[in-house]
Amino acid sequence: MRAEDLAVGQKYGSGLVRVDADAIKRFAAEFDPQPFHLDEQAAAGSLFQGLAASGWHTAALTMRLVVQSDFNPAGGLIGASLDELRWPRPMRPGDELSVESEILQLRPSKSQLDRGLAKVRVTTLNQKREILQVYVVNLVIMKREVPGRDGPPGRSG
Amino acid sequence: MRAEDLAVGQKYGSGLVRVDADAIKRFAAEFDPQPFHLDEQAAAGSLFQGLAASGWHTAALTMRLVVQSDFNPAGGLIGASLDELRWPRPMRPGDELSVESEILQLRPSKSQLDRGLAKVRVTTLNQKREILQVYVVNLVIMKREVPGRDGPPGRSG
Numbered sequence: 645m646r647a648e649d650l651a652v653g654q655k656y657g658s659g660l661v662r663v664d665a666d667a668i669k670r671f672a673a674e675f676d677p678q679p680f681h682l683d684e685q686a687a688a689g690s691l692f693q694g695l696a697a698s699g700w701h702t703a704a705l706t707m708r709l710v711v712q713s714d715f716n717p718a719g720g721l722i723g724a725s726l727d728e729l730r731w732p733r734p735m736r737p738g739d740e741l742s743v744e745s746e747i748l749q750l751r752p753s754k755s756q757l758d759r760g761l762a763k764v765r766v767t768t769l770n771q772k773r774e775i776l777q778v779y780v781v782n783l784v785i786m787k788r789e790v791p792g793r794d795g796p797p798g799r800s801g
Numbered sequence: 802m803r804a805e806d807l808a809v810g811q812k813y814g815s816g817l818v819r820v821d822a823d824a825i826k827r828f829a830a831e832f833d834p835q836p837f838h839l840d841e842q843a844a845a846g847s848l849f850q851g852l853a854a855s856g857w858h859t860a861a862l863t864m865r866l867v868v869q870s871d872f873n874p875a876g877g878l879i880g881a882s883l884d885e886l887r888w889p890r891p892m893r894p895g896d897e898l899s900v901e902s903e904i905l906q907l908r909p910s911k912s913q914l915d916r917g918l919a920k921v922r923v924t925t926l927n928q929k930r931e932i933l934q935v936y937v938v939n940l941v942i943m944k945r946e947v948p949g950r951d952g953p954p955g956r957s958g
Contacts, residue, residue, distance in 0.1 A: 675861035677868055678877045691876055691941065699880055700861045704832035707857050711834055719848055720835045723856055726936075729883040779883075784848065 645717050647760035647785040650747055656715035658743040661705055663697065665737035671701040696734035702741075702777045703729070706768045709743040719759075719786035727763070729779035740771040748780065760785045802874050804917035804942040807904055813872035815900040818862055820854065822894035828858040853891035859898075859934045860886070863925045866900040876916075876943035884920070886936035897928040905937065917942045 665684070672681030676698035679686035687695040711721060735741070749763035762785050768777040822841070829838030833855035836843035844852040868878060892898070906920035919942050925934040 671861075674865070676864045680877060691879060691943075698861075698864065700857070700864050704828075704855075704857045704861065707833045707855065708831070720837060722848060724888065726883065726886040729886065731881065786848075 645715075647717075647750070647752075647762070647787045650717075650750055650762055650785065652747055652750060654747045656713055656745045658709040658713040658745075660740050660742050661709060662740045663701075663705065663735060663737065665695055668695060668697040668701065668735070668737060671704070672698050676700060692734055695737055697736070699731040699734070699777065702731065702735045702768060703779075705735075705741055706743050706766060706777060709741065709768075710745060710766060713743065713745070715745050717762075717783065717785045719784070722784045723781045724761075724784055725782045727780040727782065729777070731777050732775050735770070735776050739776070741768055741776070743768050753784075758787055760787060802872075804874075804907070804909075804919070804944045807874075807907055807919055807942065809904055809907060811904045813870055813902045815866040815870040815902075817897050817899050818866060819897045820858075820862065820892060820894065822852055825852060825854040825858065825892070825894060828861070829855050833857060849891055852894055854893070856888040856891070856934065859888065859892045859925060860936075862892075862898055863900050863923060863934060866898065866925075867902060867923060870900065870902070872902050874919075874940070874942045876941070879941045880938045881918075881941055882939045884937040884939065886934065888934050889932050892927070892933050896933070898925055898933070900925050910941075915944055917944060 669682050672678065680690035680692045680696055681687075681698050684695045687693070744767045746765045747762055748765055751761050753759045753761055762783045763780060764783055765778065765780050767775060770776055826839050829835065837847035837849045837853055838844075838855050841852050844850070901924045903922045904919055905922055908918050910916045910918055919940045920937060921940055922935065922937050924932060927933055
């Protein structure tokens with residue numbers, strides 16, 4: 645899948661991943677050690693009123709689902725930036741996540757002829773189809789090889 | 802530290818965290834299993850021209866540094882959304898990360914009187930002071946307890 649194969653409006657689904665309390669606490673212990681991500685009792689008295697995953701855990705699992713989905717540009721999924729990211733509600737123990745990706749915009753790179761840029765909305769849902777996270781990412785997508793070109797992409801001088 | 806203690810322009814630093822190739826591959830295997838995050842040789846031929854961490858790994862380590870820093874709102878660091886996020890260059894094996902947080906904007910919550918919203922720019926640097934990541938996050942910050950109020954924050958009816 646190269647830049648030329650994509651079109652605005654295309655949508656891609658994903659597989660599922662189920663998250664449990666242990667996984668939520670393990671991620672939090674390493675990357676976001678706050679009481680409401682680590683301990684049910686502390687979480688009960690917090691803004692979240694119960695154990696809630698770090699938003700970065702939701703983001704990381706979302707990435708796994710996208711990488712394993714049918715949306716697979718040839719050069720890989722390489723995000724240069726996000727335009728926005730929202731976490732309307734936290735991921736909870738027992739949630740089963742799925743992801744929907746929709747291509748919003750396509751344009752050639754101004755500086756590098758071998759690639760294009762795709763703006764993609766990535767929405768993460770739980771088993772009740774509630775939105776846990778939504779972001780718009782700007783992906784670098786390689787174009788088809790230019791015949792006769794040599795060397796790895798990105799090294800054009 | 803409550804909403805009333807914050808002021809626009811305040812800056813907070815962080816400690817340091819050093820990342821090695823094993824940590825980069827371990828995170829990638831779990832959350833972003835693409836060749837350029839997993840294998841030096843595959844990475845050499847990729848856009849990154851060498852092993853590069855997942856951007857979500859940079860984001861997760863950034864969160865740890867912020868949580869362990871002196872910027873510690875009483876209710877915790879609770880991000881509702883990001884306005885933007887950029888990864889100007891990838892995190893590499895051997896990089897030593899630090900984070901700078903700057904308060905850009907403060908405003909009361911329109912719907913909930915017990916909290917305010919802080920817009921904070923969070924910049925992640927390597928040991929050469931190169932920017933690896935920058936985002937603007939909208940944090941929920943609790944105000945001081947209203948005397949005589951009862952019950953956990955967020956349950957006001």
